[in-house]
Amino acid sequence: MEIKPEILEKIRERQVSVEQYSSPQATRNADAVRRKTDPARPEEPVIRPPFYRDADRILHSKAYTRYIDKTQVFYLIDNDHITHRVLHVQLVSKIARTIGRALGLNEDLIEAIALGHDIGHVPFGHKGEEFLNEICVREGIGVFKHNLQSIQSLDVIEDLDLTLQTLDGVLCHDGERFVRRLRPTGSLDAATLTSKREQIRRGADDPPVLPSTMEGCVVRAADVIAYLGRDLQDAIEVGLIDEDDEELLAICRDSLGIEDYQTINWTVIDTLIKDLINESFGEAEIAFSRDAAEGVTRMQEFSIDRIYQNPRLTAQQEKIRTMFVTLFDHFSGDLAEGKADSPIATEFLDASWVSRTYLEHARDGEKVRDFIAGMTDRYFAETFQVVTIPERVRGTYRRA
Template identity: 45%
Template sequence: MQDHLLADLRRRLQEEEAQRLSPLACLSRAAVRRRPDPLAEQGHRLPFAVDADRVLHSLAYTRYIDKTQVFSLVDNDQISHRVLHVQLVSKIARGLGRLLRLNEDLIEAIALAHDLGHPPFGHDGEKFLDRKCREHGISPFLHNLQSVHFLERLERGGRGLNLSLQVLDGVLTHDGELHTVRLTPQRDKDFAALDAEMVAKRQDPSMELTPMTLEGCLVRVADTIAYVGRDLEDAILLGLVSRDMLPEVVRRVLGESNGTIVYRLVEDLTANSLEQDHISFSPPVAQALGRLKEFNLVNIYTNPSIKTEHPKISAAFDLLFDTYLQDLRRERRGSPVYRDFLDRMDENYKIETSPPEVVRDFLAGMTDDFFLKRHAELVSPLRLPDKLNVPHIVKN
């Protein structure tokens, strides 16, 4: 009786979705997965809502809490971390999706998952880890590829989350750093196309990929909306820049504060994308946004004053990567790469994954704090007893 009620509820939700959403939206009934998945195909939740829940409850999502957004090793609790950025992307994208009558469940799933592959210390950590990957003959490290890898291969001990193609595609193609004036979805994709794009992106990291849904296009633009003004506020808080340094066109068209910038970008994007098969800004707003991104690049992201500790972080990546690689090759079973990672993975992963790829996956999943603790152990190792002296607990 209960199963019948839930099945009827699911049908009604699908019918309401088809009536409420734009004809250009991706309906939940269009979700496809690599493997049959009864848990995602039955019950009261629609498929993309299932995906969002799986991402939210993943171990990789839990680790967002202590991953750098832009500013590393900054003693200021008000500076953004990765987890806040992801929440802002989800909030902004879902709000836009409601205005454009797109699928908010799909939007949320992509937004929550889009940065899971970021290693510790943000984009700078990505560069350091990429260098080590290339040194050891494995493919370049790109956080969007690693995000898909986490979702498909590393979660659940190597079994993955079996998310829908539409979510994985949105994660792979999010590239929020690119300045794109207009995005039109490339809808004719399947899992073979996803796999081919993964291979092509590894071979040419500069290759631009296009999402298969308007929802994916929207999340990609919302990523930019979420970080461009927030990073400016963080930089002002740290004294790196001031509002009067902003280019005149930025202040005139977008404003000088994150709140105003977000509002004007959302307003303009909505007006230029409503009932259209693309996501776009107007030319004046796109131009001002491009100038703001250029300003941030020069004055924030590449500012030498926030890079003073980066030689040490780079050296720490060298030490951890090379140490754990040697631990794998010499089968040092007490190493953190076994204890905290490889021992939890299934046999297929162990057989199919080379030692440098294992180390890449282990380091990419670390939080900043976990990374620093493992580095401290190697620089000044703690001597642990063979057997921990745990007090005996007497049950009443």
């Protein structure tokens, strides 16, 4: 069924009106760039503009579905009230769109970048990323970084044909490296995106490689806002820190002017969003004030010391490292032996959603890396058990 032409015209007029009131710094839908067009998937920019379509493609991807059981910070703990990766990306999207709306930026582009930015995270969060990176370096297939893997998943493995602006924002989101002032790098084409990927892959990203758009800069800042407050709230929930921790309260009070500590996550988010809007409105960059930036830096240092490196959180990490090495070596062996019934074949390489181009060009080590990186925490643990624990036969071999 087609939408009536007169309705389409009214929708088009409304979109034109919205863009007239947008910031001069906003990315226009007309500037969206894809490297190819698929005749089987014609675009209708009136109903679904290009960046809106990007968000839909990410939302319906297999990689996005697997967000549901991927660690944010806290792993190997049964608590239904802590944040998983699927909630984190939604929080980033909400925070970033709040900022983007106030600044008159393209909310569709913001949402697409936010939903896709952590697709490349592996089981067991940043610790898992550290262990998989060690293996990839050992195997000579390059460094492993989750932002690079996000592009690998969205642009290569599933080949969603996202716009360059969305891919650029995902690639350059690196919220772990806090930057007070984020100024877009400007013009973007396929060669520029490739160059940025190579810079990050070589570790030549000091100073950090920044997004090309204001929207990408907003998501990078929103990523920091989202995890700072939420990680603290989760740490209180699981008992790693107390809600009346004197050091934490001093940071909130002295740097952010926060006096209400009962809802620390909401208060941190609200304070930093308003600060970012005040500093960035009408400017060609996204920036925090000096006081807020000091608060963010101090809270990051607090979180590293008291949460991320807390011995109660890291006690199992050597076992997890062993699991990564075991699975990587096992599936490398399966590929070398051509085992068609191996899970890497039946549940990954033979899947209809995996790009044929990827299968033709990826080396075996890269295929193993991508299979493991895409696993959820639960599937990773179950697969390790299958690989390492002998299967018992019950009663008789006749039914085996």
